[in-house]
Amino acid sequence: MALDRNTPNDLNAFWMPFTANRQFKKAPRLLASAKDMHYFTTDGRQVLDGTAGLWCCNAGHCRPKITEAIQKQVAELDYAPPFQMGHPVAFELANRLVDIAPEGIDHAFFTNSGSESVETALKIALAYHRARGEGTRTRLIGREKGYHGVNFGGISVGGLVNNRRMFGTLLAGVDHLPHTHLPENAFTRGQPEHGANLADELERIVALHGAETIAAVIVEPMSGSAGVILPPKGYLQRLRDITKKHGILLIFDEVITGFGRLGSAFASQHYGVTPDMMTTAKGLTNGVIPMGAVLVSGEIYDTFMTGPEHMIELFHGYTYSGNPVASAAGIATLETYREEALFERAAEMAPYWEDALHSLKGARHVIDVRNTGLVGAIELEPLPGEPTKRAFNAFLQAYEKGILIRTTGDIIAMSPPLIIEKEHIDQLIGTIGEVLATLD
């Protein structure tokens, strides 16, 4: 059957994720192709990608090296079972990942998404304590406004009410740290001054339950999905100190912050704080093939490598863990990042990006601007009685004017591919300025 890529004859069957389905299907926004910094729509328009797809196409779109690696791999070894079998490509990718990870993080467990990376990390945390004879450590600590994907572990430790309220009782034994979205930090360039003390809330939770009941704390080093909430200065180090003091594992969810977004390979290096585990996905394959990885410390890995050698050490894994085609995409992606020095490029562009974003201070409806690396957020005053609508209208108008942004609540969030040029930044911010000037 020939597939006309431009004109689906019916939009009904596909129940779209995290989408206002009825609204979308009345006025669809369909993308037909992409190249570097741009999407091209089915109605023939060029749209500047201000979001790297969904925080994932860090090297830009349809990059030849990645495309060719996938084509070659799929023709050579399309699939290999990952349980009790292996293939060289996944091992190679694991080596290359730990090469760019912080010191001491030296093993990779492959998954297929950020959500699966989170579930995997939480399970490893529980099993790690159990393997060490500390099976009472079952409690998991997340943070308000955290986003850790959509599976049960992730929404339990996550802190976005709409992602939680419809889905029953979630995991038992989960507590939350307070979020760090503080009004006194409005319009801060980079890391805010206020709020490091909020990490001390972990001491309160420890005092409430006893350290011996707590397995792990998971946070995004920089909260992306909640609308770009940066860690206050000193906050992550305090979390590190308190977790270490009490024998609690610290997990950084680097699904968004990994692979150069903040100007270093990982946020961990950017902020100079090393967790025990890091969850990744998205930029790992430039978003091209679904894949995630949990990066873990040698100490955690070694804890499992005991007992009879013929025994499986961790009863966990996915049919597509370390899939050959995804692994080939991952290797080609990491090579592209390195050859084009894209992490360094993000750091070099960050000051220009920061200035451009903060030029919107004083624009209509703007109540905060936040930035780090090549991430930016513009927070709008909500329309009275209609939260989210003003920002969503901005998104629709911006798309009509040829730029793709994202909104979450009343916050415009941007995370362009790391290959962005200054004129693209000017176009993005200029267009948002125009939209805000006329927006209700």
Ligand SMILES: Cc1ncc(COP(=O)(O)O)c(C=O)c1O
């Ligand atoms: C920090 C974080 N964790 C986990 C996820 C979930 O990733 P996925 O949508 O690939 O399951 C996301 C997605 O945006 C994320 O931002």
